[in-house]
Amino acid sequence: MLKITNLSKSYKSSQKAVDDLSLTVEAGDIFGFIGHNGAGKTTTLKCIAGILPFEAGEIFIDGKSIKTQPIECKRVTAYIPDSPDLYEYLTGIQYLSFIADVFSLSKRDRQEAIARYAGLFELTGNLGDIISSYSHGMKQKLALISALIHRPKLLVLDEPFVGLDPKAAFTVKEEMKAMCARGCGIFFSTHVLEVAEKLCTKVAIIQRGRLAACGETAQIIGDNSLEHLFMELIQNGKNGMALPMRETP
């Protein structure tokens, strides 16, 4: 579903934000992307979503290159950033209609999808209100609904649980599992290691732009916890030791 090969991205400074990163998200994977602040998670996600250009490597979504076929890639992808900055001057329903129009959803499909997901996230009553009146959590829910209504094959989420109430967070997790069961791929970043450990079928840990560990969650963790592994890798990195790539077959 998503294949990243040797991705490198630097901003104007010489230091690379993402350095030679390769990973694959298969259909049915819930792939957690973990790293400390400034490690390169958001940059990677933005490159996948086609928001940031990158100098080296390739990103394939559903077999198509984001560099050469960006529109086709974006048509099957849904991306939600860490901070849901939406169009504050639109009402919730206007925003969802805009997204539905942009993704060319039919009247019937959008009606069904919006009714379903707005109901699921308990936001139907607020859809007539202007987005600037929404709380952070409500904006996050609206962004999630907008990502789900066009039935993406790949879901790319940057810290999707931040700001959500426990019920909404549970709903998101259940929806992620259902999507994977339908053959979608989900790639998301998180700082909540417990969530990653319980929810993800695969995880990758990124440090200073480079992949430090990647593979199936159970095998990567072994007898330890994800928290232990993460701290160990961070400590090794701080001590200037080379980061041994831990990968499962």
Added chain:
Amino acid sequence: MSKVLLLTKTSLRNQYGLNRFFGTNLGNFGSGRPPWLKLSLAALVIGLGAAVVFGLLFTFWSLQGGALQRYGLLYLLLMQAVLLSSLVCLLTGILSAPGQLFFSHDYDLLLSLPVRTSTVLMSKMTGLLLSNLVFAIMLALPPLVVYGYKSNAGPRFYLLAVAALPFIPLVPLTLAALFALLTGGIAARFKRSNQYITNVAFILLLGLMASFQALASNRAAAASLDKALDAIRTWYPPARLFFDGLKGPSLLSLLLFMALSLAVFVVFSVFFARSFKAILSRLTATSAKANYKLKELTAASVLRALYMKELRGYLSCPIYVMNTFFGMVLLTVFSVAALCFGNTLTARIFQQPVLAHAAPLGAMLVAVFTAVISCTTAVTISLEGRSLWVLKSAPVGPLTIFKGKVLLNLSTTWPLIAVNSVLLALGLRMDVRHWLLIWVLPSVYALFVAVAGLLINLHFPKLEFKSPYVVVKQSASTLISFVVAFVSVAIPITLYLWLVSERLSYEAYASGVAAVLLLLTGILWQVARTRGGTCFQSLY
């Protein structure tokens, strides 16, 4: 006071991107080196624009000074300097004060700091002053220098003039802020407060302009300069103090002028602060009914969806509307006046009876000018701000996005240009040929500035901002777009006056200008398709 300075300094650092300019290390967001090429280009364009504007202003005031000197009235330059500068600061202040004072996004942070509300407000007022100071200097400096030169004033005059110059906008801006406070206070009671503020500002601006036009054309008042000066002295004491201070020169009068201006500014800020928080809280509060029931939804094309998004964003931002729609409002007022006054209108406006026969030409210039100042695309990319990710992650090519943005510009200008061209043609009794010209040329100009503005904004975006006011009024893109629009009108006029007027009728010449502009617009659109798309992709 030190806290006011600290807040103002921080705000300016953010507002004008000073860190980027001085090459502060920006981590992931940029290199330690400032983007010299872009900065040099922007500085060159702005410098050229400033040189042209100052050149024109100095030429105008030199001619004016020469004429006044012949009648022994050179001192009137001083009065004109302070009055014109104050008036323009009042007008720009009315446009900018609501946005600058009420719609800044950093109030949550600022009001949580251990500083007084009056300190926060004073820093905002200082920001308002600094952003309007350029107008005060631009309009007051040339007549003051011309006065000093022609009256052989010594260095003391120049020293006093330069010291007094920054104080000119204080009282007009305080009046503008008072307007913002009153309209803000009333608008906070309405559901659609943004639209209310936009409408009131438009009405007030038109009222002010009409009053000054009426005053200027009032022959009874103009018959006696002494009477006019007496009236101004009575109604606007700071102008009298400024005038007395520099004409004398009288240090005491000038110190009084500075003290009075500063006192008005400070006292207002302190009093304003009492009701400021309450108004701000009501203005920023949004009503939420939370009783929506899902109705039958409609589907639209991608372009229509993008256009509707643009239109809704446009209408929700008062400063954006005021800055880009005022030209069309002026054109409509002018057309209605033409319908009422007929051929004498142009002569009345330009105060030149000889121009009465050239009404169609004058009307066309007005229509063209109002079309080029109605450019919505110069800030359209910047205003996407932090929401840019929505468009960038959507399965839509940059060109479709650009079309939506250009469409907004055309939909706010073309219908009004068409309707007003008919009104003008009827009022000024034009034949079909002149009517077509007054319709087509401004429409072509509107299209040209729409595409040019978009390209300029793609190259000079400002995606991080605390208030849309900063983008709409103070960004490099706005300034460069204005210079480009101004030059695109000035070049054909200059060429016509110097080279063509005796060989070609203006009708034929204007048709040629329209054709050249269309060609240029086509080329610019091609650039938008290629380089513009790449530019858009690289934005983050």
